[in-house]
Amino acid sequence: MDACVQQRDYTAKDYKSDVKPIWCPxxxxxxxxxxxxxxxxxLQLAPENVAVVSGIGCSSRIPxxxxxxxxxxxxxxxxxxxxxxxxxxxxxxxxxxxGDGDGFSIGGNHFLHACRRNVDxxxxxxxxxxxxxTKGQASPTTEPDWEGSKLxxxxxxxxxxxxxxxxxxxxxxxxxxxxxxxxxxxxxxITQAIRHPGFSLVQVLSPCVTFRPEQxxxxxxxxxxxxxxxxxxxxxxxxxxxxDGFNVGKVLYKGDRPAYQPEAKxxxxxxxxxxxxxx
Amino acid sequence: xxxxxxxxxxxxxxxxGVVTAGSLLLEAAARAGWYAYMTRxxxxxxxxxxxxxxxxxxxxxxASHDDRFHLLVGVDWQNVGRFxxxxxxxxxxLIIGDPGEGExxxxxxxxxxxQIALPMKALAKTVPDGRPNMVAFGAIAGMIGLxxxxxxxxxxxxxxxxxxxxxxASIAAFRAGVEAAADFPAVxxxxxxxxxxxERWSITGNEATGMGxxxxxxxxxxxxxxxxxxxxxxxxAPALPKVGGVLVQAEDELASINQIIGGSYGGVxxxxxxxxxxxxxxxxxxxLAVAAEVPIVVIDVMRVGPSTGIATKSEQAxxxxxxxxxxxxxxxxxxxxxSVADCLFxxxxxxxxxxxxxxxxxxxTDQAMGQARAVMPRSAAVSFIGQREKPAALEAGxxxxxxxxxxxxxxxxxxxxxxxxxxxxDGLEHNETGTPSxxxxxxxxxxxxxxxxxxxxxxxxxxxxxxxxxxxDTAILTWGSSAGPAREALERLRAAxxxxxxxxxxxxxxxxxxxxxxxxxxxxxxxxxxxxHSGQFHRxxxxxxxxxxxxxxxxxxxxxxxxPGAIVEHITQWS
Numbered sequence: 001m002d003a004c005v006q007q008r009d010y011t012a013k014d015y016k017s018d019v020k021p022i023w024c025p026x027x028x029x030x031x032x033x034x035x036x037x038x039x040x041x042x043l044q045l046a047p048e049n050v051a052v053v054s055g056i057g058c059s060s061r062i063p064x065x066x067x068x069x070x071x072x073x074x075x076x077x078x079x080x081x082x083x084x085x086x087x088x089x090x091x092x093x094x095x096x097x098x099g100d101g102d103g104f105s106i107g108g109n110h111f112l113h114a115c116r117r118n119v120d121x122x123x124x125x126x127x128x129x130x131x132x133x134t135k136g137q138a139s140p141t142t143e144p145d146w147e148g149s150k151l152x153x154x155x156x157x158x159x160x161x162x163x164x165x166x167x168x169x170x171x172x173x174x175x176x177x178x179x180x181x182x183x184x185x186x187x188x189x190i191t192q193a194i195r196h197p198g199f200s201l202v203q204v205l206s207p208c209v210t211f212r213p214e215q216x217x218x219x220x221x222x223x224x225x226x227x228x229x230x231x232x233x234x235x236x237x238x239x240x241x242x243x244d245g246f247n248v249g250k251v252l253y254k255g256d257r258p259a260y261q262p263e264a265k266x267x268x269x270x271x272x273x274x275x276x277x278x279x
Numbered sequence: 280x281x282x283x284x285x286x287x288x289x290x291x292x293x294x295x296g297v298v299t300a301g302s303l304l305l306e307a308a309a310r311a312g313w314y315a316y317m318t319r320x321x322x323x324x325x326x327x328x329x330x331x332x333x334x335x336x337x338x339x340x341x342a343s344h345d346d347r348f349h350l351l352v353g354v355d356w357q358n359v360g361r362f363x364x365x366x367x368x369x370x371x372x373l374i375i376g377d378p379g380e381g382e383x384x385x386x387x388x389x390x391x392x393x394q395i396a397l398p399m400k401a402l403a404k405t406v407p408d409g410r411p412n413m414v415a416f417g418a419i420a421g422m423i424g425l426x427x428x429x430x431x432x433x434x435x436x437x438x439x440x441x442x443x444x445x446x447x448a449s450i451a452a453f454r455a456g457v458e459a460a461a462d463f464p465a466v467x468x469x470x471x472x473x474x475x476x477x478e479r480w481s482i483t484g485n486e487a488t489g490m491g492x493x494x495x496x497x498x499x500x501x502x503x504x505x506x507x508x509x510x511x512x513x514x515x516a517p518a519l520p521k522v523g524g525v526l527v528q529a530e531d532e533l534a535s536i537n538q539i540i541g542g543s544y545g546g547v548x549x550x551x552x553x554x555x556x557x558x559x560x561x562x563x564x565x566x567l568a569v570a571a572e573v574p575i576v577v578i579d580v581m582r583v584g585p586s587t588g589i590a591t592k593s594e595q596a597x598x599x600x601x602x603x604x605x606x607x608x609x610x611x612x613x614x615x616x617x618s619v620a621d622c623l624f625x626x627x628x629x630x631x632x633x634x635x636x637x638x639x640x641x642x643x644t645d646q647a648m649g650q651a652r653a654v655m656p657r658s659a660a661v662s663f664i665g666q667r668e669k670p671a672a673l674e675a676g677x678x679x680x681x682x683x684x685x686x687x688x689x690x691x692x693x694x695x696x697x698x699x700x701x702x703x704x705d706g707l708e709h710n711e712t713g714t715p716s717x718x719x720x721x722x723x724x725x726x727x728x729x730x731x732x733x734x735x736x737x738x739x740x741x742x743x744x745x746x747x748x749x750x751x752d753t754a755i756l757t758w759g760s761s762a763g764p765a766r767e768a769l770e771r772l773r774a775a776x777x778x779x780x781x782x783x784x785x786x787x788x789x790x791x792x793x794x795x796x797x798x799x800x801x802x803x804x805x806x807x808x809x810x811x812h813s814g815q816f817h818r819x820x821x822x823x824x825x826x827x828x829x830x831x832x833x834x835x836x837x838x839x840x841x842x843p844g845a846i847v848e849h850i851t852q853w854s
Contacts, residue, residue, distance in 0.1 A: 019714050047698075048700070063703045069695040073537065074566075077533060077567075079534075080533070080534040081537045081538070083541060084537065084539055084541025084549070085544060085545045087542065088499045088547040089546065089696070091696065110530065112530075262526075268521040270494055271660070277480035278480060
């Protein structure tokens with residue numbers, strides 16, 4: 001099988017489409033796109049056996065920028081589309097890409113249940129703590145006192161969402177955080193996430209230079225986390241609860257829960273089921 | 280309908296076992312060679328509460344209740360009065376009650392029906408472990424002429440797991456009921472039927488819907504439980520794996536429809552089932568399926584609305600949301616089965632159409648039809664299997680156009696795994712290759728294409744069930760479970776010498792103006808029949824079709840069923 005796949009040596013370019021991104025110059029999502037294509041090349045996955053699913057938002061445009069199978073759906077529903085796709089087609093490698101608003105606000109319930117259902121998906125969330133596509137409103141991960149939005153001029157005033165801690169509590173099996181300022185590291189972590197069976201969450205700090213220009217500073221603020229990957233959820237939760245969100249570059253938690261994949265293995269004919277009704 | 284029928288109701292509080300006894304009666308009648316139709320009514324309780332089974336037995340297949348019931352048996356009367364409006368009785372009806380269980384509710388007494396006392400509880404106590412519901416069963420069986428040997432066979436088969444003592448107790452209580460009712464006034468006795476064979480089925484509308492899905496090729500189902508659609512899923516959950524499919528219980532309706540969009544995008548015909556509140560949640564993603572051209576089927580087993588309405592009762596009031604609920608111009612399919620049996624055909628056809636036309640299909644059934652059990656002729660296999668057009672081989676260097684602007688409007692659809700055809704399916708407006716586009720020309724071209732593939736398709740004669748007189752001057756226009764009583768009304772009217780035809784519309788959308796006009800040729804007046812407060816179907820027909828000058832509408836909300844007699848009366852008074 002491996003020998004067969006490697007007959008053609010795929011490079012990152014083989015996974016990129018010729019569609020020009022709509023992203024602003026300086027957007028962190030460019031390097032996440034590059035990292036995804038690099039990870040796919042590392043794994044030498046045939047493009048036709050990979051699907052990238054997304055919802056709505058800047059980062060959800062990624063499927064169109066790849067040359068694998070893509071699905072660009074509606075706001076917040078990327079995870080269910082990907083779940084249905086993977087369960088119906090377990091032979092595919094399924095990635096999900098999106099932003100903090102899509103994943104943690106409108107798609108919040110699906111996020112919880114994707115963590116708990118543990119279907120073999122790799123969920124890459126480009127977190128910029130703002131709604132960029134609707135021109136700068138507070139997102140679930142925005143800090144409560146950010147006054148940059150006309151919609152919440154005095155700040156959102158509510159505690160920001162902690163996606164990784166919530167993911168742990170909901171049963172996620174692989175949790176990592178990285179920064180778009182280090183695309184090689186992002187590619188490495190996405191590679192590990194794809195290899196890991198079950199649901200993997202990769203949070204990428206990906207600045208929005210248009211509506212949160214101060215995030216350009218993130219590249220100086222991030223630091224490589226000085227922790228080893230743990231399989232102890234309580235320990236991981238303690239760490240995540242106390243860190244400032246800028247510890248990046250590492251897989252922070254890795255469990256060994258088996259992936260959920262109901263098997264379609266029956267071979268009866270539909271007519272055989274008629275016996276249910278016959279008198 | 281034809282033939283002779285008898286109609287009866289068994290009612291009682293939770294635990295009285297009326298649903299069990301009703302099911303046994305239905306099974307016995309089926310084995311005796313009769314046809315049957317049974318609907319249920321229950322209160323909103325989770326367990327217990329009051330329940331009623333309404334059963335009509337006959338010598339020919341049955342698709343509707345009669346105007347009145349011949350017999351109402353109240354094992355007890357606790358809250359049963361709540362169902363009075365759903366259980367029409369007349370002076371010729373009989374009410375059997377247990378004097379030890381209180382007075383017959385005044386609302387039933389007012390019907391003028393003759394009242395008969397049957398001490399079911401006391402009689403049950405005369406045999407070890409006897410139960411009043413079995414006494415009631417015995418009384419009814421004796422009165423309608425159901426022979427004991429058939430009933431004993433059913434009791435033995437059904438109660439096998441509970442052991443010999445339980446069987447003996449039931450038989451003894453049953454016999455006590457038969458004996459006690461020996462001198463009761465007559466209700467119609469049915470002539471002996473042809474003993475049933477495997478060519479006859481006992482099936483509910485919801486089960487038939489599930490079977491239709493499998494026959495159509497559905498192999499992935501994701502859904503969230505909701506009354507009265509849950510039985511579709513409960514039947515499919517063990518059935519799907521047997522034929523190589525999978526069912527997932529999703530976290531909500533939004534997840535359900537998006538999961539099936541994902542499954543279908545992956546190439547596996549996919550379906551979900553829900554009721555009105557769930558359909559409302561799904562409308563945004565229905566539009567996604569239309570725009571991204573991903574085939575999906577959504578079964579809506581309608582219940583009384585709006586909002587959470589009455590979960591356990593029937594109405595035909597989701598037509599508006601099914602047809603008009605999607606934002607933007609989003610042509611899609613809306614279909615409705617015209618009977619319990621037709622739930623199978625229509626669902627299978629819906630899968631076939633959704634797959635062939637790469638769009639969303641909504642199938643509108645309802646509580647009355649979905650939870651009704653019918654004894655009917657075995658459903659013959661039809662050859663609809665979803666056909667999704669696959670792309671032809673591409674020349675070197677040519678980019679696959681997923682949304683190619685073809686003459687038929689159907690664009691050949693690649694599925695993941697096919698090398699060389701990678702594309703992105705998109706709910707955003709896009710050009711032929713699937714790249715998002717905000718250009719007016721791309722929008723116009725894709726809108727035209729998505730409409731054209733639906734309007735240009737040949738739906739054959741399946742768009743409606745048309746029966747009655749070719750040269751009729753009067754037509755009954757109806758849909759869904761209202762077609763049952765309309766069919767019976769048609770027979771009564773024709774028996775009385777009227778020239779009438781019935782058009783039960785199966786394909787609600789897209790409209791079929793030419794076929795519709797053809798069906799109405801020579802018709803001077805139409806009666807539109809439906810179960811909704813505002814006359815949604817009537818208004819829809821007015822908006823979409825040319826109707827004859829004389830139009831009357833017969834519509835009322837659920838849970839009251841449309842009765843054949845009301846239709847007959849409307850048309851007779853018109854004459």
